[in-house]
Amino acid sequence: MSLDADLLRLQRSLPDDFPTPVDWPAARAANKARAESFVVAGALTWVKTIEEHRIGKRAGAAGVRVYRPDGAPSMTVIYFHGGGWTVGDLDTADPAVRKICHHLGAIVVSCGYRVAPEQPFPAAYDDALAAARWVLSHIVELGGDPERVVIAGDSAGGNLAAAVTIALRDEARQAVGRPAAALPALRAQLLLYPVVDLRGGARKAGSYLADRDPGLRTAVMEACMDAYVQRATAADWRVSPSASADFSDLPPALVVVLGVDPLRDQAVMYAASLRKAGVRCELIEFPHLTHGFTYIAGLVPAARRAFDEVLTRFELLCQNAPPHGK
Numbered sequence: 421m422s423l424d425a426d427l428l429r430l431q432r433s434l435p436d437d438f439p440t441p442v443d444w445p446a447a448r449a450a451n452k453a454r455a456e457s458f459v460v461a462g463a464l465t466w467v468k469t470i471e472e473h474r475i476g477k478r479a480g481a482a483g484v485r486v487y488r489p490d491g492a493p494s495m496t497v498i499y500f501h502g503g504g505w506t507v508g509d510l511d512t513a514d515p516a517v518r519k520i521c522h523h524l525g526a527i528v529v530s531c532g533y534r535v536a537p538e539q540p541f542p543a544a545y546d547d548a549l550a551a552a553r554w555v556l557s558h559i560v561e562l563g564g565d566p567e568r569v570v571i572a573g574d575s576a577g578g579n580l581a582a583a584v585t586i587a588l589r590d591e592a593r594q595a596v597g598r599p600a601a602a603l604p605a606l607r608a609q610l611l612l613y614p615v616v617d618l619r620g621g622a623r624k625a626g627s628y629l630a631d632r633d634p635g636l637r638t639a640v641m642e643a644c645m646d647a648y649v650q651r652a653t654a655a656d657w658r659v660s661p662s663a664s665a666d667f668s669d670l671p672p673a674l675v676v677v678l679g680v681d682p683l684r685d686q687a688v689m690y691a692a693s694l695r696k697a698g699v700r701c702e703l704i705e706f707p708h709l710t711h712g713f714t715y716i717a718g719l720v721p722a723a724r725r726a727f728d729e730v731l732t733r734f735e736l737l738c739q740n741a742p743p744h745g746k
Contacts, residue, residue, distance in 0.1 A: 421707040423634075423680065424722040431634045431710065440643050444537060448507045455512040458719055465518040465718075475547075475554050482547040484554070485510050486562065487521040487528040494525040495607070495738060496564035498555050500584075502575030502612075502712065504644030505536045505544050516574070516714045516727075523731040527564050529555050533580070537647035544648070545658050548580040549587055556588075556603040566604035567743040570671075572734075574714055575683075576644070578614025582661035582690070585609050589669055608738045609673045612730070613711050617662040617686040618645050618654040625685035632680040635710030641682060662690050667697035672741045674734045679707030702737060704730065 434454065438447040469488045476482070497520060501513035510532050521528040533547035552571065559566050573581030585606060595602040622628065623642070631638045649659060657664040675691040677684045684705075694701040706713070706726050717724040 421679070423710065424708045424720065426720045427708075427710060427713070427716070427722060428634075430716060430719060437637050437640045440639055442506075442643050442647070444506060444647070448509075448535075451503065451507040452509070452512060455515075455715065458716060459515060463718065464515060465522045467518050467521045475551055482532045482534065482551055483510070484532065484551055485514075485517075485530045487517055487530065488563070489521050489525045489527070491525060493527045493564060494735070495527075495568040495570055496555065496559060496562065497521075497524065497526050497528040497610075498552050498569065498571045498581075498584075498606075499528050499530045500533070500548055500573035500577030500580040501530065502573070502577045503535070504641070505541075505576045505579075505648040506644050507535070508576070509535075512715070513577075515718055519714075519717060519727060520572070520731065523728065524735055527562060529562070531555075536644075537650065540650040541648055541652045541659055544576075544580060545583055548584050552584045552588060553603065559604055567607065568738070569604055569606055570608045570610065570734075570738060571606050572610035572612070573614065574612035575711065576615060576648075578611040578687075579616060579661065581609060582611055582614060582616055583658050585670055586657060586661060586664055586667075593669075605743065606671045607743060608671050608734070608741050610730075610734050611673060611675045611687070611690075612714060613676055613678055613681055613683060614687050614690070615641070615645075615683050616690045617660045618649060619660055619663065620654070622660075622662075622686045625682075627680075627684040628682040628686075630680070631682060633678065633682055633710050635712045636682060638682050662686060662693065667693050667699060670694060670697070670699045672700040672702075672737055674702045674704065674730070674737050676730055677703065677705045678709050678711055678713065679705060681711045683711070700737075700741070702733065704733060
């Protein structure tokens, strides 16, 4: 199937990807300007309230932005934005997070994190895990139900969501027999076109070598990965969740992939690993859309319909999933 015509027209109207080597401050400014232009052209989804919280006392500590729906919340979503661990932030993720809040009728906690290359791994991972722990430990104060907390993320945010989910599973195992140490368990996970494998072998996958996605060129992806990993090892599961030795006892997942996305094959393999470990995992693929489609749902009708389909599927997955661990 060919790419959606409206999406292609939008892609052709955008500036070329930032050149390598990357001027990261300039790339962030360009990414923010592009996100703002999307908002000007497409109306923002209404939510009832938005509030800011700061987590931790250290300089540069990550903040979270809490979005609330009208009426009683159906669930609480811990959300991590994309942007290659380098150029995204709470503002650029705002339109997509609003849509999630409105469509699901959910409290959404959009979690910020320090970005590379100035703050390479493990900064973003540490911030993401700290944010998830904060949400889970404050879930009642936030107005949520401890048995209806899910985690989600797109692209690099999907990487963080997957890694944090594994970390929280391990912490829950260690807390067995110590009820005071246990946090509420995650009910489900939504991984939107995630990058889950930064090891060299993943760069030899067919979808990566094809380099057919105008929304994410492999040269840009490699620059982002290199900026994030730096001196760390990509074989660390906190960097590459696919490298985990154990996928059992993880919450049900919905994994979303795009036919032309260079990250497609690794996400499909991640879904297969979850299933092999006995985790319920649904996979949905859109062959006519590109990486980052959730950010342009306000401009491209096909992207909006796909985002609606994803959220409806995820809502059903959450409804059918028993409280994790029960």
